[in-house]
Amino acid sequence: xxxxxxxxxxxxxxxxxxxxxxxxxxxxxxxxxxxxxxxxxxxxxxxxxxxxxxxxxxxxxxxxxxxxxxxxxxxxxxxxxxx
Amino acid sequence: xxxxxxxxxxxxxxxxxxxxxxxxxxxxxxxxxxxxxxxxxxxxxxxxxxxxxxxxxxxxxxxxxxxxxxxxxxxxxxxxxxxxxxxxxxxxxxxxxxxxxxxxxxxxxxxxxxxxxxxxxxxxxxxxxxxxxxxxxxxxxxxxxxxxxxxxxxxxxxxxxxxxxxxxxxxxxxxxxxxxxxxxxxxxxxxxxxxxxxxxxxxxxxxxxxxxxxxxxxxxxxxxxxxxxxxxxxxxxxxxxxxxxxxxxxxxxxxxxxxxxxxxxxxxxxxxxxxx
Numbered sequence: 026x027x028x029x030x031x032x033x034x035x036x037x038x039x040x041x042x043x044x045x046x047x048x049x050x051x052x053x054x055x056x057x058x059x060x061x062x063x064x065x066x067x068x069x070x071x072x073x074x075x076x077x078x079x080x081x082x083x084x085x086x087x088x089x090x091x092x093x094x095x096x097x098x099x100x101x102x103x104x105x106x107x108x
Numbered sequence: 109x110x111x112x113x114x115x116x117x118x119x120x121x122x123x124x125x126x127x128x129x130x131x132x133x134x135x136x137x138x139x140x141x142x143x144x145x146x147x148x149x150x151x152x153x154x155x156x157x158x159x160x161x162x163x164x165x166x167x168x169x170x171x172x173x174x175x176x177x178x179x180x181x182x183x184x185x186x187x188x189x190x191x192x193x194x195x196x197x198x199x200x201x202x203x204x205x206x207x208x209x210x211x212x213x214x215x216x217x218x219x220x221x222x223x224x225x226x227x228x229x230x231x232x233x234x235x236x237x238x239x240x241x242x243x244x245x246x247x248x249x250x251x252x253x254x255x256x257x258x259x260x261x262x263x264x265x266x267x268x269x270x271x272x273x274x275x276x277x278x279x280x281x282x283x284x285x286x287x288x289x290x291x292x293x294x295x296x297x298x299x300x301x302x303x304x305x306x307x308x309x310x311x312x313x314x315x316x317x318x319x320x321x322x323x324x325x326x327x328x329x330x331x332x333x334x335x336x337x338x339x340x341x342x343x344x345x346x347x348x349x350x351x352x353x354x355x356x357x358x359x360x361x362x363x364x365x366x367x368x369x370x371x372x373x374x375x376x377x378x379x380x381x382x383x384x
Contacts, residue, residue: 039124045149049258051225055160059323063220065266065267065269065270066270066271066274066277067277068273068276068277069277070277070281071278072369075128075277075281075368076284077277078270078274078277079358079362080368081270081364082267082270082274082361084269085263085266085270086267086351086354086355086358088263089248089260089264089267089351090351092256092259092260092261092263093260093348093351095256095259095346096253096256096257096344096347097344099248099252099253100253100340100341100344101254102248102252
């Protein structure tokens with residue numbers, strides 16, 4: 026019984042590792058799938074509108090940071106492998 | 109007399125041994141030949157087994173490489189489909205290129221599997237197909253960087269556009285603050301910088317997109333490879349410049365909003381003091 030339980034746990038860990046590795050290989054260069062919003066800012070001029078616009082712009086800048094990191098990663102990968 | 113007996117015995121022994129050897133030689137030779145044939149057969153079997161193992165290993169490695177590329181391309185396609193600011197022509201071209209690569213990779217996988225199953229004319233076909241994964245298609249060297257740069261450029265132009273829209277709202281609030289008697293010189297200067305940075309970011313991002321839009325795999329052509337690498341590097345620099353511009357523009361916007369809020373507080377305090 027204990028052997029069966031250990032076997033199942035081992036299989037689950039191994040499967041989890043394989044899945045993680047597959048994800049790393051498959052999406053290393055293209056992580057962060059968040060799309061660009063159609064409307065990042067409103068045309069409102071109240072304090073709340075401006076604060077909300079700034080939050081949205083900050084979120085998009087974070088997304089851009091991820092995008093540029095992906096660019097760097099993909100180009101580093103290409104220069105290393107030549108593939 | 110004794111010598112004669114001894115000589116006769118020695119000669120008899122020599123003759124006996126010689127006859128025995130001659131009679132045993134074919135059997136011995138046959139045994140040796142049989143052992144050699146067995147050894148050769150075993151060696152051939154071992155070589156064949158090694159070749160099969162090597163081919164299997166090569167095919168498995170190829171399938172892993174292809175799967176990784178297809179996964180990366182699929183993720184990239186999802187990202188490209190979410191792109192908003194690229195022209196439909198640029199977006200369709202990029203998407204179509206990715207789709208073509210995915211199809212080609214899947215076909216190549218089938219071909220390599222067939223090579224491994226012995227359906228190919230020779231193992232050189234397997235070697236050629238293996239090399240084509242990296243040399244002919246350049247998924248990691250071109251397609252993925254090309255797509256990620258397009259995605260980053262698209263987002264940068266979207267942010268630049270948003271900041272330009274925001275600049276209109278900020279201008280309205282600055283004008284209101286000035287009308288209320290506040291000195292907004294720093295904010296006006298910051299707004300001018302914000303607009304300039306947003307415009308430059310948009311131009312840089314668009315330049316990056318244009319630089320990579322028409323790149324094609326080099327197929328082993330060194331000149332095309334160098335041109336592709338140079339274009340990708342230049343586009344990356346453009347994206348980095350656009351990102352810096354946008355960060356600065358955001359800081360400008362933040363300083364303007366703070367100044368507007370400070371001016372409002374001052375005005376409210378003045379108003380309260382003059383009308384207790």
